[in-house]
Every structure is written in C-alpha cells, then in structure tokens.
Amino acid sequence: MDLIHYLTAFLFLVLPASAQFQFFEQMFGGQQQQQAQPQNAGSDSAWFQQQYEAAHCDKYLCPATLSCVHFPHHCPCAFPAVEDKVEFGDGSMVCVSKGGWAEGEASRKIELARKGLI
Template identity: 60%
Template sequence: MHNPLPLSLLLTLLLSLAPLASAQFGFFEQMFGGGGGGQQQHQHQQQAHNVPSDSAIYRSNFDRMHCDNYLCPDTLACVHFPHHCPCPWPAHEDKFELAGEAGGSRICVSRGGFKPGEAARKVELARKGLL
C-alpha cells in the first residue's frame, strides 16, 4: 500500500502548477481571440503602430535636414548633384543616371523577377522611345 501525498505537499504542487495553466490558456486565448479583452488590446496596439496617412512625418524630417548641396527627396541623402542620390532600396533596385540640365537625375528600377541586365535593357528601350 502506498502513502497518499501530505496535504501541504499537494497544495504546494497545485499552486506551483497554476501559473503554468494560466499561461497556457492565456496563450490560446490570445491566439484565437477568446475573451474579447485581449482582442481589443491587440487592436489598440496595432493602431498605435500604424503611421498616419499624411506626409507630416516625412516633411518634418525633411525640414530638419541640413544640406549645402542637394537633398535627395526620397532618401534624404545630401549629395552634390541629383543624379548622385542613392536608391532607397539598393539591394532590390538598379540605379540609372539620366542626362539633363543641372547635372541630370536618376531613376531606380526594381530588379524583381528580372534576369540580370533586364532592367538596364528596358531603361535603354525607354530612352529610345521603343517601350
């Protein structure tokens, strides 16, 4: 015959497992939107992370920048000429300089799905008016 657990040990064991059970059910409640309160809190947190749909933040950053030469409007880089502006996403875009007045300008073309050199070929066709 085996001895039953003393009552104090049993209570200690149950109390130590309570936080685990609460954490487990809290996880499922959060995952599946149970209880409603967690869902409202999640929506509030999500709204706190969205940026406004106007350009006030961008204009504020642009106005704070100091540049003696040319301030690139899309990257806020300070360069000597507009065609020296870097592309905002250089790992995913190819930069092409365009000739013109006042040092020219540049365009950034997405590499997405193109074969190597394909973006340059399309830019050249566009320059010739063939695209």
C-alpha cells in the same frame, strides 16, 4: 495551548503556499506587464515632411532617402537590393525595380524606351 499550535501550523502551511501561488502567477502571466504595441504609420505625409524639414544638408537633399549628396544623380536608391539606379545624361536619375533574369535589364529597357523602340 493546543489552539496556538494549530494556528502556528496552519500559518506555516498557508503562507508558503500563498507565496508559491504568487510566484507561479507572475511566471505564467497572472500579472503581465503591458508592452507598447507599435502603431501603424500615418496615412498622410506629415511624418515624412517633418523628417525632410529637420534634415540638415548644405548640398542636395535626396527626396526619397533624405541623403545629402553633391548632385541629384548621386542619390542612392532606397532599396538597392531590389532596385537598379539609372542615371540620365541630363544629371538626373531614377530607381526602378530590378528586371527579370539578366543583370542591367531594367536600365536596358529604359534606354530602349527613351529611344522610342518600345
């Protein structure tokens, strides 16, 4: 009978310790779940072409932003926080990096370049 008491006592000591170790193992990364790592964008234009072809637009589809607008010069800039939009008289437009210190500096330089002054 003493053997049964020893085995019972041993099981009562070992089983909670085993469960405790499993808990800590899960808490501190013993059984980490694999997280999907983001992949780098492809080095070719296949993804963009797929997006362009899948876009529905019955007017003008802006090539840089895939926005659907009535006219090409209505296209938004892709990064308006750092780009200025300059519209030309012929109905076209361009997005350029914002100029240095003055508001509208980029469009002023483009206009000077169009006139051949710089």
